[in-house]
Amino acid sequence: MTTIRPARPAEYPVIGEIAANAYAEAGNLPADGSYGPVLRDAADRADKAELLVALDGDKPVGTVTVVRPDEPYAEICRPGELEFRMLAVAPQAAGGGVGRRLVEAVFDRARAEERGRVVLCVQDSAEVPRQLYHRLGFQRLPERDWSPKADIRLLAYYLEL
Template identity: 35%
Template sequence: MTAIERDAVNAVGTAAYAQFEGVYSDWARFYAGAANLAALDIEGQVLVARDHSGAILGAVGYFGPGTPRPECFAPNTAVIRMLAVAPKARGGGIGRALTDACIERAKADGAPTISLHTSPAMAVALAMYQRVGFREVRTLPDRFGVPYAVYQRELN
């Protein structure tokens, strides 16, 4: 990923997560993660969605089985992290396309399952994940004052 692409991915992350200011108790720390979405490309892969001109409209971190991940995820599962879609591009299926790309990559990697964690505060994303077959498997301690859970989808 070039420096320009990293900057564009990070800009999508900050724009996408800005709507949650005031929801998270430690906003500065939460937002710092969104502002560094491109760093997920170090241990995983950042997948991007582009418009016809090549501008990045969305990004997501994908981690195959066995790659480093938070302890809440099993080592043999693939993991989706920090799905972000630019506000101007929402409603066009970009989040779903990025999720589908992660699912296909996980199948190709031989993962038995794909997992993610999210919060009811992220209602639109959570509903989309549930529509594509993710089911809650475990609640997690609150993150920055917001409830979270692990969601998983079987890959057959």
């Protein structure tokens, strides 16, 4: 059974590698290599947002960063919303429901904080995550689509709770 909880400092290096490797394997890293170090810096995410880890036993197998509107990692969230970023699952755990469990943990946080909406951005080429978000009921929020770089298009989604 997968356990979801806040990440611990000793887990940050493994969590960073899970994120960087998952994005690389999916082909979702910019060609210039600039996002890999951001994904690997789990300690910074834990310091400036909320970093969750999915565990299989005591082994990290997935991660997600939970962001509030006033935090440095916020991209598109506004008051009353909770955003999540950098959802990643280790290859050996892919397809086992870890990503879904992490997103459900985000929903739990949003409800506990009385936030009525969860938002996210996903690269337009990231088919597998987009399918998951669609299955979970997320809808497009095209007015918040944006591009951090000329060759990257991020699509915004939301789910009303």
